[in-house]
Amino acid sequence: MTLGGPEPAAAAVRTVVSRATDPAPPDMPVAGPLVDRFGRVVRKLRISLTDRCNFRCVYCMPEGDIPWIPSEEILTFDEIERVVRICAAMGVEKLRLTGGEPLLRPGVEELTARLVRVPGIRSVSMTTNGFLLPEKAAALKAAGLSGINISLDSLDRDRFRQLTRRDQLDRVLEGIAAAAAAGLQPIKINAVVMRGINDGEVETFLRWAREQPVDLTVRFIEFMPLDGSNVWTRDLVYTAAEILEQARRIGPVEPVHNDPADPARLYRFADGRGTFGIIASVSQPFCASCDRIRLTADGKIRNCLFAVEEFDLRELLRGGAGDETVAAAIRRAVWVKWRGHLINQKGFVKPQRAMYAIGG
Structure with a gap:
């Protein structure tokens, strides 16, 4: 199967601008932790540093010219x-730096040290494609970066080139080695699995990880409808159940005790050689335990990866608003978070921003 399709026209996301004068939603707490109306408490913030990327992964970005954020x-x-x-004053404890490709942002090591x-x-922690890790891994470790997720969707050079539109598999493998040498832990390998494209590599990835001299956790991610070229269909989703079936060809697997708020369900091989995860956003949504929000590179709060509304903080930050006003805007954005996305259900609306513009 060949991935392709028309590139989307640039379209503005419908944005809700939170202001100091906005009335608070009914029953919204004015103090305490960040909590939504369903009782979920936000502990994690994902921060996109840029929408730019040096790869053009087919499940994320269109191939041609992209209208970057100024x-x-x-x-x-x-x-x-x-x-x-x-x-942090409202209870956020963990940060993940994303993009686009976050290592393209000049001074990312300085920002890491400041946030730590x-x-x-x-x-x-950080999610990266790994291309720049050979130069930056040691500095990131020195800055205090704790863990790193490295996107790698194929161990086959030709398929890697097809998926990323770049011939850089060896460079990404060098990046993984550099992260390990620098002492970045944990190292997680993120592989988006697509039926008919790279679904036959699940077993290959697991055997590869079991043979590595360092501890790697491969996390398989179901293909989600956030691609930049509008090629997503339900038929391309290779499900968690199918991924587990391939894993069991290697040997017996058993579930690991999971934090319910972790998007990945973890498993280990009974022989003790290797742990892997599955992020089943499509076939087994974990919305009920979600504890994260996102900050886009241009200063919008997104209370869900699949949100169709955003809440503008940049206007407040640059308009002289005090911390209490900004905090109230964030609290409003969290409070109105929906119960869950509607993928595969009637009423699902695909966000107008693709993954690279949202932040992974």
Whole structure:
């Protein structure tokens, strides 16, 4: 099967701008942790540093020209740190830096060090394609980065080139080795599995991970409808059940005790050689235990990966609003979070932003 299709026209996401004068939703708490109306408490914030990327993965970005966010609309490091300090005061404990490709943002090591020092933040991790890790892994470790997720969807060079539109498999493998040498832990390998494309590599990935001299956790991700070329269909989703079936060809597997808020359901091989995860956002949604929100590179809060509304913080940050006003805007955005996305259900509306513009 060949992936392709028309590139989407640039379209603005319908944005809700939270202001100090906005009335608070009924029953919304004005203090305490960040909680939504269904009782879910936000502990994690994913921060997109840029929408730009040096790869063009078919499940994320269109191949041609992309209308990047203008640089003056991207949050500065001071603005990002301010949002983190405000969120940390409301109970956010863990940060993940994403993109686009976050290592393309100049000074990312400096930002990492600044965020690590924010009171209340227990860990700062990153999701990257790994291309720049050979140069940056040691500096990121020195800055305090705790863990790293590296996207790798194929161990076959030709297939890797087809999926990323770049011939850089060896470079990504070098990046994984550099992360291990620098002492970044945990190292998680994220593989988006697509039926008819790379679904035959699940067993290959697991055998590869079991043979590595360092501890790697491969996490298989069901293909989600956030691609930049509008090729997603339910038929391309290779499900968690099918992934487990391939894993059991290697040997018996058993579930690991999972944090319900972790998107990956973890498993280990009974022989003790290897742990792997499955993120089944499509076939087994985990919305009921979701504890994360997202900050886009241009300063919008998204209370769900599949949200069709965003809440503008940049206007407040650059308009002279105080911390209490910004905190109230974040609290409103969290409070109105929906019960869950509707993938595969009537009423599902695909977000107008693709994954690269949202933040992974």
